[in-house]
Structures are given as C-alpha cells and as structure tokens.
Amino acid sequence: MRILALLILLLLAPAQAMAQFLPEEPAPVAGDAGIDELIRIIENDETRAALLERLRQTEEAGVPAEAPPDLSIVRQLAEYTRAAAEGTSTTLRSLGGVFIELQQGLSGTLSADLDGFRDVAIGVVLVGAGLFGSFLALRIIVLWAQGLIARRVTGRGWPSRILGMLGALVVDLGSVLLAWAIGYVVALMLVGGATGRMGxxxxxxxxxxxxxxxxxxxxRAILQPRYESLRLIGVTDDNAAYWSFWLGRIISLLGYTFLFITPLLAANLSVGAASAVQVLVMATAVTIGIIVVLQNKDDVRTWLTGIAARRGNDGTGQLLILLGQYWHVVAIVYLVTLLVVWFANPEQALPFMLGATVQSAIAILVGVVIVGFIARFVSAGLSLPEDIKRRLPLLETRLHAFVPHVMLVVRWVVIAGVLLAIAxxxxxxxxxxWIGSDGGQQVAGSVISAALIILVCIVLHVVVASWVEYRLNTSIGKTPTAREKTLLGLFKNAFTIALVVFGLMLALAQIGVNIAPLLAGAGVIGLAIGFGSQKLVQDIITGIFIQFENVMNEGDVVEAGGKSGVVEKLTIRSVTIRDLGGTVHLIPFSSVDQVSNMVRGFSFHVAEIGVAYDSDIAEVKQAMHDAFDQLMQTEHGENIIDELDMQGIIAFADSAVTVRARIKTLPGKHWAAGRAYSELVKTIFAERGIEIPYPHVTYVASAPARRPALPVIDGESREGGTPELPGEPSRG
Known part of the structure; x- marks a missing residue:
C-alpha cells in the first residue's frame, strides 16, 4: 500500500503528466469538393472578379488591430498560473480516464474479445515456456563453461583476463541466440501448427x-558477478552481484513491458489497459531506482571522499566532496524528471532525454578515461635514456617542471570538452x-592559433635551455670558459624574456586583441621608467660596458662595490658575490666604481717574511728556495707555472729585515699554494735557527735605591729629593 500511495503521488505531481492519453481533435481537412469549387471560381472570369471585389471590400473595412501583448511580470505570472491549472486539470481527467478504461477493459465492458485474447495468451505461454525453459537449461552449461574459463585465467595478466572475458561473453551470447532459435522452432512447430506460420x-x-x-x-560481462578473475573493473564481489541483480531486474521490467506486454494488451485488449500498465511499470522502475540510490547514498559519499583525500583535497577534490554530499538528491530529481517527461511526451521528450543521458554518460566516461590517463602519465613521470641524461642532466628536471602544467591545461580542455558535449x-x-558557422570557426581558429604559439614558445624555450645546458656541460666536449658561461647565461635570460614578450603579443593578436596600443603603452612606460629610474638605467648601461670589457665572469674572484668574493651570478644589471664567510651580496652596477679581478690570466703569491737583523740573508734566501723546492714536490706543484721570483730585502723594519719572494700560479691557485709555502718556510726556519722576530718587552730588575747626599745648611743636613723606586723596568 505504501508503494501504491507513493506511485499515486508521483503520478499526480507533473502538470501535464497524462495529456498524451487524451484523444486529440483531428484538424479539419479540405475535401476534394471544396478544392474543385475553388478551381472552378478561379477559372471563370466573372466569378474570379467577384471574388477579388469581395476581398477588396474586406480589406477596406479593415480588421481591428490587436492590442499589444502585455509583457509585464504580473501578466506573465497570471498566464503561467492559468496554464499550470489547465494542465493539472487535464492530468487528473486523463489519469481518471486511464483507470476507468483499464477497469472497463478488465471487466469486459469494452469491445475486447476475451476468448481471442485467451487463445493468444495460450500460444504466448507455450512459446515462452519453450523459450525460457531452454534458456535456463543453457544457463547451467554457460555457468560451467565460464567457471572453467575463469579458473584458467586466474593469476594471469591482463591480456589473458581480457581474452577470458571475451570468451565468457561469446559463450553467454551463444546461449541467448540458441534459446531464441529454440523459441522460434517452438513457435513455428507447436503454435503455427500445420500452417507453419506464427502470429x-x-x-x-x-x-x-x-x-x-x-x-x-x-x-553481466562488465560486472562478472560470479567470477572475479574475469572482471575488468575494480569492484568487489558484493557490489558486482548487487548491481548485476538490480540492473537485470530493471532491464527485464522495462524491456519486456514496453517491447512485449503493452503491445500485446493494446492489440488484443485495449489501449487504455496497455497505457495503465506502462504507467505502473514506469512508476515502479523509478521507485526501484530511488530505493537503490538511497541504499548507496553513504557508500558513494565515502568513495568520493576517499578519492578527494587521495588528491589532497584540491579543487577537484572539494568538488567531489560536494558531489558526495548531494549526489543522491541530483539522482532522485533526475529519476522523477524522467518520469514526468515520459508522462508529458513519451514519443519525443523521453527518447530525447534518454539519448541525452546516454550521450552525457559516454562523454563523462571518455573524459574520465582521458583525465585518468593524464594523471597516471604525470604521476609516473618521464624517464629519459641514460645517454641523454648524461648530455643534458637538467632536461628531465625541466620536463618534470613543464609537463604537469601542460597536462593540467590539457585536463581542463578535456573537462571543457565534456561540458560542451553534455550541453x-x-x-x-x-x-x-556554432563551430560550423563563420563566427565559430573564426573563434576556434584564433584560440587554436594562440595555443599553438604558446606551445611553440614552450618548445623553443626547452630547446634553447637544453642547448645552453649542453654547451655548459663539462663532461661533454671541451670545458667551457668563464666567458662562455657568462655570455651563455645572459643569452638564455635575454632569449627567455624576449620569447615571453613576443609570444604573449602574438597570442593576444591571434585572439583579436589589438596589440598596437599595448606596444605604444609599453614605449611610454619604458620612457617613463627611463626618466624616473635613473639608477636602473645606470645599472644596465654600466653592466653592458662591463660585459663588453670582459672584466669579470662567473666563477671569478673579484672585489666590487666594497665586497670581495666569488662571482656566482652575473646579469645585465647586477652581480651576485659570495664572500669567504658564505654571505651572498647582490651589488647593482650603479654602485660599482671599480672592479678588481684576482683570477684573471694568472696569480701571484707574495711572500714577505721578516727575519732578525743578525740573520744571514744568503742563508735566509737559500731556506726560502729550499721551501719552494719542497712545495714543488706536493700537489700544489702542478699549479705553479714559474720559478721562484726572489726579490730580496725590500724593507728595514724596527726589529726585522723584510725579504720578499713571489710564486706564480694558475688563476686562483695562489691562496692554497701560499698557505702551503708559509708552512714549509716556518718549518725550515725553525730547523736552521733563523729567527722570525716579533715585538716583545724585556723586564730588567734594578739594584736597591741609594739615598742621595743631603745638602748641609748651616752645619745641618736636610732630607729632601725624590727617592728612586725599586724595581723600575727598563725598556729594551
């Protein structure tokens, strides 16, 4: 009773639910007599003139002009309310007429030949018994064969599983065709009798x-509820059995009703009875669909939430969470709408809605497959051959940076395509x-051209960056010089900026944006920047001349702007220096008044050593030469490019004589060689007793102080003067 009450409510909901069951008034059609009379009047000159005169009089009399339609919101609301009321009344009348007609058909008040219907039913029952009996018997053989196939492909790869599924499908299809053939034989031999003809x-x-x-x-082939090894989709056994059961019941209910029962009732009993059965079956199918949706509400929500969690709850994940919260409402509304549309116009609206649903499902399925493939491709990543990795070690990293963004754009294009297909x-x-019109082709061509320009720019950037990387790779070919490193780095930066600017301008021009004002505006902005940012202009001009003069390159040790260190990065505007303590200094060229390059061409270690005044200078020089010879025997010897430049005494200090010598090395190698040389000199001087003086203080203890003689005044001695303090040091 609850189901019947629910069905009645569903039937009463639409405004024009049963309008298709009311007989329509045939439009009046002109008969042959009227046409012959009209031809006769036109062929006769007098009658034709009289007809024309009457038409002129009618035109002169005029027809009262119709009042302009009232387009106000109140009038539109009134018209809509009136139409809804009339539709509801028509629905109730048609619904009552259908059930009255069904009652009459079942009670025998209509002109239905119940005896003939009984004969037809007997023939159909005989054919059905032979048809479904043979099919059930064949199903036993089919299940045995499918089980054998499933056991053979268990534990094997996807090719074997696909072949096994196709084999099971062929066996199942063979049983259906064989049962259908047996049914035809039964219909021809038993029902047709001697005539050999069936109804x-x-x-x-x-x-x-x-x-x-x-x-x-x-x-059944898709879900495979009995054999997991033949199933190609990732669902559990319980879900496969559940969906296979309900899909089979709904397909059987709708299929046999609309393809067999209702045509049988309409031909042998009454159209009203057939229509009532259709209404009952459609309402039952929709009710089953709503029950299935409510039973799976929580499971689908949990499934969508899990997918969103695996995606990190990104934008698509949030959309999946929202869909999981309200998907059952959307599904129920769709099912009820499907029932309403079928009630309103089963011959046009229902096929349209079913076709649109199937097309939408196919579009969504294709989109999901493409997006899933893209996601799998991005997650798997690119793996280049080892030879390419060795030549271009940064290419794989660069592709890993570009490919996800490109695939994200492709993903959104696929989503847009799915939405357009659904629309x-x-x-x-x-x-x-629209795409076939001139405007659509123009817009599509512009968008495709802009996309191709952007794609070409991306490819050019990857190619140029890879070429620069190849030229700077020290493991392939000759080692690049510091000048090549600097110029190639500047070229890559300048090319990237130019590529972005020109690519953006060309893409905007392709989609119809007038770039002339943009170019003029860029010129004005550049002029304003030139006047307002003098420091920036000074940076760039100074940087250009520094590059032309080749005073420093990346990797050089320089002093610029009061900071010294290794040049890590050199642009047209600034230089980045890392000092000895690891601090990075960004120095704009406008603050650089001079540049001191410490590693250009070659380097010198200047050894200025102070020895005591009483040292033998010849012995000191020999010791320094011996230390240089020992230095040449170490790993630093390969960096020394000349003999020791002994320059001798260069200064007389307060307590030492300064002796100078120079060691010429490769650029930047003088610091390490100088440290090693100083250690060797210190060791040899200590062995040979050569003193390296240093400032010191000598404390000398004095004798006890004696009292000075006192002067004698008037025969008496007087004490006076300043006594000498004992232990006063004397500086040495």
Whole structure:
C-alpha cells in the first residue's frame, strides 16, 4: 500500500503528466469538393472578379488591430498560473480516464474479445515456456563453461583476463541466440501448427527476449558477478552481484513491458489497459531506482571522499566532496524528471532525454578515461635514456617542471570538452552548429592559433635551455670558459624574456586583441621608467660596458662595490658575490666604481717574511728556495707555472729585515699554494735557527735605591729629593 500511495503521488505531481492519453481533435481537412469549387471560381472570369471585389471590400473595412501583448511580470505570472491549472486539470481527467478504461477493459465492458485474447495468451505461454525453459537449461552449461574459463585465467595478466572475458561473453551470447532459435522452432512447430506460420504476438516475445537478454548479457560481462578473475573493473564481489541483480531486474521490467506486454494488451485488449500498465511499470522502475540510490547514498559519499583525500583535497577534490554530499538528491530529481517527461511526451521528450543521458554518460566516461590517463602519465613521470641524461642532466628536471602544467591545461580542455558535449546532448548549447558557422570557426581558429604559439614558445624555450645546458656541460666536449658561461647565461635570460614578450603579443593578436596600443603603452612606460629610474638605467648601461670589457665572469674572484668574493651570478644589471664567510651580496652596477679581478690570466703569491737583523740573508734566501723546492714536490706543484721570483730585502723594519719572494700560479691557485709555502718556510726556519722576530718587552730588575747626599745648611743636613723606586723596568 505504501508503494501504491507513493506511485499515486508521483503520478499526480507533473502538470501535464497524462495529456498524451487524451484523444486529440483531428484538424479539419479540405475535401476534394471544396478544392474543385475553388478551381472552378478561379477559372471563370466573372466569378474570379467577384471574388477579388469581395476581398477588396474586406480589406477596406479593415480588421481591428490587436492590442499589444502585455509583457509585464504580473501578466506573465497570471498566464503561467492559468496554464499550470489547465494542465493539472487535464492530468487528473486523463489519469481518471486511464483507470476507468483499464477497469472497463478488465471487466469486459469494452469491445475486447476475451476468448481471442485467451487463445493468444495460450500460444504466448507455450512459446515462452519453450523459450525460457531452454534458456535456463543453457544457463547451467554457460555457468560451467565460464567457471572453467575463469579458473584458467586466474593469476594471469591482463591480456589473458581480457581474452577470458571475451570468451565468457561469446559463450553467454551463444546461449541467448540458441534459446531464441529454440523459441522460434517452438513457435513455428507447436503454435503455427500445420500452417507453419506464427502470429505477431509470438514474434514480439521472441524479439523482446533477444533485445532484453542481450542488454543483460552486456551488464553481466562488465560486472562478472560470479567470477572475479574475469572482471575488468575494480569492484568487489558484493557490489558486482548487487548491481548485476538490480540492473537485470530493471532491464527485464522495462524491456519486456514496453517491447512485449503493452503491445500485446493494446492489440488484443485495449489501449487504455496497455497505457495503465506502462504507467505502473514506469512508476515502479523509478521507485526501484530511488530505493537503490538511497541504499548507496553513504557508500558513494565515502568513495568520493576517499578519492578527494587521495588528491589532497584540491579543487577537484572539494568538488567531489560536494558531489558526495548531494549526489543522491541530483539522482532522485533526475529519476522523477524522467518520469514526468515520459508522462508529458513519451514519443519525443523521453527518447530525447534518454539519448541525452546516454550521450552525457559516454562523454563523462571518455573524459574520465582521458583525465585518468593524464594523471597516471604525470604521476609516473618521464624517464629519459641514460645517454641523454648524461648530455643534458637538467632536461628531465625541466620536463618534470613543464609537463604537469601542460597536462593540467590539457585536463581542463578535456573537462571543457565534456561540458560542451553534455550541453550539446541536452540542447543547451548547439556547439556543433556554432563551430560550423563563420563566427565559430573564426573563434576556434584564433584560440587554436594562440595555443599553438604558446606551445611553440614552450618548445623553443626547452630547446634553447637544453642547448645552453649542453654547451655548459663539462663532461661533454671541451670545458667551457668563464666567458662562455657568462655570455651563455645572459643569452638564455635575454632569449627567455624576449620569447615571453613576443609570444604573449602574438597570442593576444591571434585572439583579436589589438596589440598596437599595448606596444605604444609599453614605449611610454619604458620612457617613463627611463626618466624616473635613473639608477636602473645606470645599472644596465654600466653592466653592458662591463660585459663588453670582459672584466669579470662567473666563477671569478673579484672585489666590487666594497665586497670581495666569488662571482656566482652575473646579469645585465647586477652581480651576485659570495664572500669567504658564505654571505651572498647582490651589488647593482650603479654602485660599482671599480672592479678588481684576482683570477684573471694568472696569480701571484707574495711572500714577505721578516727575519732578525743578525740573520744571514744568503742563508735566509737559500731556506726560502729550499721551501719552494719542497712545495714543488706536493700537489700544489702542478699549479705553479714559474720559478721562484726572489726579490730580496725590500724593507728595514724596527726589529726585522723584510725579504720578499713571489710564486706564480694558475688563476686562483695562489691562496692554497701560499698557505702551503708559509708552512714549509716556518718549518725550515725553525730547523736552521733563523729567527722570525716579533715585538716583545724585556723586564730588567734594578739594584736597591741609594739615598742621595743631603745638602748641609748651616752645619745641618736636610732630607729632601725624590727617592728612586725599586724595581723600575727598563725598556729594551
């Protein structure tokens, strides 16, 4: 009773639910007599003149002009309310008429030949018994064969699983076709009798069986509820059995009803009875669909939430979470709408809605497959051959940086294509007609051209960056010089900036943006920057001359702007220096008044050593030469490019004599060689007793102080003067 009450509510909901069951008034059609009379009047000159005169009089009399339509919101609301009321009244009348007609048909008040219907039913029952009996018997053989195939492919790869699924599908299809053939034999031999001819009703049953069971066969082949090894989709055994059961029941209910039962009732009983059965079956199918949706509400929500969690709850993940919260509402509304549309216009609206649904499902399925492939491709990443990795070690990293962004754009393009396909299927937007028009082709061509320009720019950037990387690779070919490193780095930066600017301008021009004002505006902005940013202009001009003069390159040790260190980065505007303590200094060229390069061409270690005044200078020089000879025997010897430059005494200090010598090395190698040389000199001086003086203080203890003689005044001695303090040091 609850189901019947729910069905009645669903039937009463739409405004024009049962309008298709009311008989329509035929439009009046002019008969042959009227046409002959009109021809006769036109052929006769007098009658034609009289007809024209009457038409002129009618025109002169004039027709009262119609009042302009009231387009106000109040009038439109009134018209809509009136139409809804009339539709509701028509629905109730048609619904009552259908049930009255069904009651009359079942009670025998209509002109239905119940005896003939009984004979037809007997023939159909005989054919059905032979058809479904043979099919059930064949199903036992099919299940045995499918089980054998499943055991053979268990534990094997995907090719074997696909072949096994196809084999099971062929076996199942063979049983359907064989049962269908047996049904035809039964219909021809038993029902047809001596004539060997069967009726249309038996043919309806056989054709309905073939279509319905083939549809159920496809569902069984996809889900494979009995054999997991033949299943190609990732669902559990319980879910596969659940969906296979309900899909089979719904397909059987709708298929046999619309393909067999209702045509049988309409031909042998009454159209009203057939229509009532259709209404009952459609409402039952929709009710089953709503029950299935409510049963799986939480499972689908959990599944979508899990997918969103694996995606890190990104934008698509948030959309999946929202869909999981309200998907059952959307599904129920769709099912009820499907029922309403079928009630309103089963011959046009229902096929349109079903076709749009199938097209939308196919578009979504194709989009999901493409997006899934893209996601798998991005997650798997690119793996280049070892030879390319050795030649271009940064190419794989660069591709890993570009490919996800490109694939993200492709993903959104696929999503847009799916949305357009859905809009096309539901006639929301005629994309095919629009793309076939001149405006659509122009817009599509502009967008494709802009996309190709951007793609070409990306490819050029990757190619140029890879070429620069190849030229700077020290393991392939000759080692690049510091000048090449600097110029290639500047070229890559300048090329990237120019490529971005020109590519953006060309892309904007392709989509119809007038770039002339942009170029003029860029010129004005550049002029304003030139006047307002003098420091920036000074940086660039100074940087250009520094590059022309080749005073420093990347990797050089320089002093610029009061900071010294290794040049890590050199642009047209600034230089980046890392000092000895690891601090990075960004120095604009406008603050550089001079540059001191410490590693250009060659380097010198200047050894200025102070020795005591009483040292033998010849012995000191010999010791320094011996230290240089020992230095040449170490790993630093390969960096020394000349003999020791002994320059001798260069200064007389307060407590030492300064002796100078120079060691010429490769650029930048003088610091390490100088440290090693100083250690050797210190060791040899200590061995030979050569003193390296240093400032010191000598403390000398004095004798006890004596009292000075006192002067004698008037025969008496007087004490006076300043006594000498004991222990006063004397500086040495």
């Amino acid at each position: 249309i009703n038996q043919s309806l049953l056989l054709n309905a069986f073939l279509l319905v069971e083939t549809s159920k066969l496809v569902a 096309q299927a539901w006639a929301l937007f005629d994309f095919v007609g």
